[in-house]
Amino acid sequence: MSDYIHVSVAWPYANGDLHVGHLAGAYLPADIFARYHRLKGNRVLMVSGSDSHGTPISVEADKRGIPASQIFGRYHERFLQTQQKIGISYDLFTHTDTENHHRIAQDIFLLLLERGHLYKESQKLLYSEFEKRFLPDRYVEGECYVCNYPNARGDQCDNCGSLLDATQLINPRSRNHPEETLIVRETEHYFLALGKFTDQLLAYIDGHEAHWRANVVRFSRNFIAEGLRGRPITRDIDWGIRVPLDGWDEKRLYVWFEAVMGYLTASIEWAQHIGEPDAWKRWWYNPDARIYNFIGKDNIPFHAVIWPAELFGIDGIYNDGSANGNGANATPLQLPYDIPANEFMNIEGQQFSKSRNWAIWLPDLLERYQPDAIRYYVAATFPETRDADFDWDGFLSRVNNELVAAWGNLVNRMLGFAYKRYDGKVPSYTALADEDAALIAQVEAGFETVGALLEAVKLREALSTAMGLVRDANNYLSVQEPWKRIKEDPEAAARTVYTILRVIDNLKILLAPFLPFSSQQVHEYLGYDGQLFGAQQIVTIDEAAGAHQALTYDGSQAVGRWQISALQPGQALRQPGPLFVKLEPEIVDQERSALGQPREEQPIEV
């Protein structure tokens, strides 16, 4: 029986290209995990999308003097192309400016209001009479009321380090129009009454402690222990989802309140898109389904505390006619089963910085390197337990010395040998020797060991375990020496070559979640037809008020299975070639010198 696995991935702000931090923190781990479960035959629903709203997008739009919608539209399109190229296999990657997402977010707002989880409160905020709007903290500068530094930011003083309350700044001014002095004005907002959920949240964490990462448990408990206060969920901005109440036209839902709902809204959109509008309930109303949120560590409180609190508050939605007849309230929505948050991936020892362009952008990386080479290096250095470092020396050496030398070379040398010396076929043999059977058994055991590690989201260890089997295979070859035996003992050489091809056939599957493109190549070299995984496609989804683009996955034709090889002697091989490109040592200096330099965005070729 197949399990229902929901893979929910953090929603990137669509205010700039994707970079390796995104890839290492959330998207690649999620994809490896999803591909593994698909191979296992489980029912996977993997969703995410561009976060269209939020201050970072408005800031970027103001900087360039264009509308926010244009910023997010541009980067949404680039996200689709980038992720298709590197093979992040979303069932649906959409965005939050869809009719579907707006409607559901508003429904949830009203539901929470109706159930008494929201309350109204006045706040004092800085208001610009010139712009006729309240300004977020990061739009504000002024004199620090702690140290009198004249150019303190709205949230923090760069001089004395104090965190500031923007309304207390001396002579606060807008960063956009420094000549204007801002005024403090009262404004009313809705708050989510988080504190009420404290006990439920603690019980929820207790119930999952055993299989959560220690950092997520500690962080969440700590966050709750500091006391859960109500959080404002509306803002005085014009870019975002309307508050569905009369007289609230000037305000919008706070981006963090609605973005996390994307896991649910994208699932619903996916169900509609495949023509089975209720299909999302197989995960969201199935107590046996497991929902995994793949995120970076900066998002832990939102996923381990705030989103579960929203789910507690929602309780049930769109589930009329459920089993016990109590309508929408009858069945609670499923909470995340696991939140495997990754730490950060730094670059050459320094923290990512967009403003200094201390970053490695995925579209640029994909211009120059194979997707599987990028995937291999990043997966081998996943920041699963602590911050990790992307350094070009490491990239060069892991790709050349591990991926190319150990795995690529194993495939190339033996498929080439078999193709040339055995008439383009898998050689026949009469009986396997003990050492042949031993190697096959050892590699077949990998389906258990590597599988268990993938299941537990220990992806880096899963990859290194699989690579250990690659080394075992190389070791076996140097003992058996089929290139020598083919002259002295052809029978022994034939069973050795058969054995190694069968082992490669197994390794191809063990590595496929990590290296889907090259595993497909190996699959074809071995003479098989069909695609190990489904097809990714960028499609247009129509709604009443407009259309949007999304990245989708169709697994109906996929033939890959997480099971041992039954490679048949006599099977016709295809002419093999090198799997991977070996990198030139010069790239290290070239890439390093580009860090921190101004960068131009190039069009992405798909």
Next chain:
RNA sequence: GGUGAUGUAGCUCAGCUGGUUAGAGCGCGAAACUCAUAAUUUCGAGGCCACUGGUUCAAGUCCAGUCAUCACCA
């Protein structure tokens, strides 16, 4: 300032509830091999496990403090 994390071979990292001579991959040195994108395989060198003090028959492993880095909160 508070809380938490991290600090182990040149590099990247494993070391669970304390227990024989501290592990892996890469890099380095030597040897073997030649099917392969000179790739592979074997053997070897290399570590006061951040520092100081403590608990214990026994401590990278527990406790306290110090330093460095990072995160969250104030």
